[in-house]
């Protein structure tokens with residue numbers, strides 16, 4: 001299989017890329033940071049700098065690389081979180097620009113070269129499912145993508161379209177918090193989570209790999225949060 005992971009140089013995307021490569025798949029990843037790209041290049045077939053916000057660059061990437069089987073969209077727009085009273089609308093806009101548009105740009109750009117029996121998997125977030133104060137902006141961003149999954153699955157069939165909606169996963173996404181605060185928050189989340197821990201990138205990779213191979217599953221959002229949102 002040939003697998004493309006946009007945002008595949010860190011965290012969840014990197015775990016997906018490594019897991020597919022270990023399975024014998026040919027894996028192509030994108031990101032922006034040259035150091036992360038260099039490190040990823042040692043593990044996968046292709047690692048290229050492509051800003052997911054640029055429709056032109058994303059289209060050129062797919063045109064360059066030809067046929068492939070599975071597309072995973074793991075790139076993140078980390079902005080848009082926080083209580084509404086303090087939320088800067090520019091941050092919220094950047095959150096949409098950094099996540100909703102790149103997902104839809106890439107899904108569109110991939111259509112000429114993705115295999116009919118292939119799949120597209122969005123990585124969303126359980127902020128779209130829950131009601132935690134301070135997450136309305138993130139819920140709007142990820143909810144927009146999750147809601148797009150069923151009509152896309154119907155429209156793009158037989159290509160399957162699904163999402164994995166992760167809960168709290170220990171990745172560099174959390175590096176905006178100082179180490180100690182991050183550890184405290186993870187411990188608090190672990191306590192509220194039925195499986196009693198926060199997630200690992202591999203947990204999300206397992207869910208994505210399941211959906212890639214699940215030929216009778218389409219238009220669905222698979223929640224991968226250790227039960228946090230139950």
Ligand SMILES: NC(=O)c1ccc[n+]([C@@H]2O[C@H](COP(=O)([O-])OP(=O)(O)OC[C@H]3O[C@@H](n4cnc5c(N)ncnc54)[C@H](OP(=O)(O)O)[C@@H]3O)[C@@H](O)[C@H]2O)c1
Nearest residue numbers: 007009010011012031032033051052075076125169171173
């Ligand atoms: N970690 C969590 O707790 C959690 C929870 C729920 C949902 N998620 C979602 O899971 C996805 C992956 O997050 P993560 O935790 O793995 O984050 P991460 O470790 O920060 O990785 C993000 C990846 O996306 C790439 N990226 C970001 N913006 C990009 C852009 N404009 N163009 C191209 N590549 C871009 C990054 O590369 P560069 O840095 O080089 O740009 C990196 O490879 C995100 O959509 C996030 O919202 C994460």
